[in-house]
Amino acid sequence: MNFHTDSLFTIAAIAPAWPAAAALLIGVLTQRSRRPSESTVVTIAQGAIWLSFLGVAIAAFAYVWQGRAPVEQMLGHFYQAGDYGFELRFRLDGVSLPICLTAALLVLATSSFSAHYLHREPGFTRFFVLMLIFAAGIELLLLAGSYDLLFAGWELVGLSSVLLVGFFQERAGPVRAGLRVLVTYRLCDIGLLIAPILCHLAIHTSSFSGVQAALASQSHALPATAIALFLLLAAMGKSAQFPVGGWLPRAMEGPTASSAVFYGGLSVHAGVYLLLRAEPLLQQAPAARAAVVTVGLITAFMAGFSGSVSGDAKSGLAYATISQVGLMFAECGLGWTRLATLHLIAHSILRYYQFLRVPSALQDALAQRAALGARMQRPSSATWERLTLPMQIFLYRLAIERFEVEATLDRFLVRPILSVARWLGETEERVLEHTKKEGTR
């Protein structure tokens, strides 16, 4: 690799920094007594997103130019103490670059769309700040060369997603939905926190190349199955897989543009990308692969079923997305990584478009009906009509209640923890009151 190609890859590695800097700049401007105008916000945001997109595009060009060999770009250490240093290590290869290019393109399209779609909305500036944080996060996640750096991007994606679900903050529904997304993300992200720790414990690095080399040489006892299972937990949360996938249909409370780019296009595919990155680990861990396939197939079945009884277009699309992502999980588990990569890119573009069209769904349906001159029958309706009425009712209830998965988790996990928390707090208060009474006597 010569000097020029090296510089081109460095430009790609700093691509996430542009949207992050723009978000910070807009955030500072909002604190002045005179708030920035919509045009100022759009100019700053689109400038940063264009720079970011061009950086990734140039790197993709350089990657193809120099023979499609994977590149590791190390920009130094973010911080160091003792033996440990947080490496700013990026990996540009046939998985990260095409997906990142797609992501940068979708974010660019979203910024143009939203500038008109959200014109004069009260949360205009907030939306752009969150979208920029998301852009920085997803690019960092996709270009990261280690699990540590990937986690940094993962957190930014999660944060912006949660805040965009609750974008319409004056309504109770979106706020509750945002909180549910947050709880799912935070609990499942523990998997992505523990997995790098296990890597550091065994081989003192969490870089993808380091893990791959350790697995190839087998000189270290790397607990591949445990690491892969923890990564699966994180992937399940972010990609709304069984049994923690209940948040995605609720996440449709956000603005159309964010639903398109986050839950149709990019955010929901982050789990699949994580599994693609964990491919060397999965190859060494048959049990984890079986778990990935099982989770994926169960999710695909359940989401497909629930989607067929969904009452609104956005939720129907959300279930369809979950179902397809489940299939991508199964592909990753079976080792079909190239198929999964292609599936991911194609699916994210298709869903992105579909989510953007959702507000016009009724108009589209009417136009179709007018053109065909008759009511179109959905294929799923015909399947339902073949069943007996009691069976239809039973299955309908099961599907509409999302197979009672969330209710079960609430009953056996969330409520007991909250009850214990309240009981401990109240006990402490009672003890203090008692001590005070004793003291006054």
Place this chain on the structure above:
Amino acid sequence: MSAPELLPLFVYLLPLLGAALLLLRPAMAAWHVRQVCVVTGLCTLLCTLLLAAGSSGSPWPGAWFGVDSLSALLLPITAAVGLGVLWSSPLGELTSRRASLSLVAFAGVLGTLVSLNVLWLAAFWTLSLLPLYFELRRTRSAALPSYRIMLWLCVVPIWGLVAALAWPGVLSPSAIAAGRFDVVALATAHAFTRPATELWLGAMLLVALLGRIGCFPLHVWMVPVSARGPAALSLVTYSTPLGIFLVPRLLLPLFPALCQHAFPLLLPLAVLSALYGAIVGLGQTDSRRALGYFWMSQQGFLLAGLSSLSVEGVSGALLHALATVVVRVGLVLSVLAIASRTGTSDVRLLGGLAQRAPRLSALFLVLVVAAIGIPGTAGFVSEDLIVQGLVQHHPVAAVLLLTTTALNGILLFRLHHSLFLGIKSPAPQAPRTDDFPDFLPRERWVTLSLIGLLLTGGLVSAPLLAVRGNVIRSLQAVGAVAPSSHESSHEHGGG
């Protein structure tokens, strides 16, 4: 005395002067009380900045007061946070008496930081705790009995150490020659003649540490003080990381052998504190109580980092001490701003405030994000270092602490959602929020400064860690902190 030797005196004399002025004028209007506090705080901050800028990292030999690598960074940040607290506290909190007590506590905290003499350190340590005690006693607070126990636990051991140092035969002749109460000299000499004395004194100081940081089960004073205590005074008193400061200042240098044995035993307690605070915090409906439990959880995190006795863990803990103080002060000041405007801190009676106060909501959210250690903030760096410090020898503790960070995230986001988002509480006793004012410029700039500190610590953490590197090296020199494997292999190869 030369100017560099005199300057540390002003660090605590200025707040004491301000306190005396307020005590002489008990009927002063709240607005003037705030002016006195702000002027005093600004002058003190200026002194600490001059001291930090002029610090060479090693104080004058034999000096009673001075600034070294440990206090160089802590001193201006503590002064800035104290100034922020006094400046942006609601006027209702700033009676002449309370403000003067806050300034006395402020002087005690800063005096402890600049003390290089055990006698003075004990005096200022005690001074930092007493004002809150007197205020709790005057108001007959429910927190008084537990705070009284904490006071004894914190004060008696440190005066016990002073008495032991003064007692004939306790110190070795070399330590007496170097300086009987000199912290720096005692650290470099083999201070104690008998191991048993060293063991008892060290154990007593450990108890003082656990009491001050509010480690489980000694945390019972912390939550009621946080929820019902006088806000500005309690923030000045116990939001400053004096308990943690005691570890690298006295415990590790004077009792390295004890720490090597005792700190790993403290690790389960630290993890329990972190988990307990996070879980119980989830069940709270009062925002101030919830923040009290969050603070307890963070203290457990800090103690876990110190207990690792590794370079990464101790570096992370020292940085986390600063980050959590800044975050907590910002969060508590925001909650106080809400409580002073609505008359309640009960989240069941609030909600939907973001529509009336978008800036308050946005800045609170940024503080929440910083508190849970999102990348780009100081909390991310410090939590990562603490976990890395624990990974090699205590992986289970590391995993449990990571669970704690997840729970704390849920706790704080839930708090933000309950206070600011959704619709206003329909409860009949809910306060009117139609004319709820947003952050005032004064409150906004204080909070923005705190956020600036957190972002600076997160984005350019290398210089902060480099300053703390000197502390780690001095602790390694006395054998209190294990050398990194790189250094040990280098030394091994060289030898």
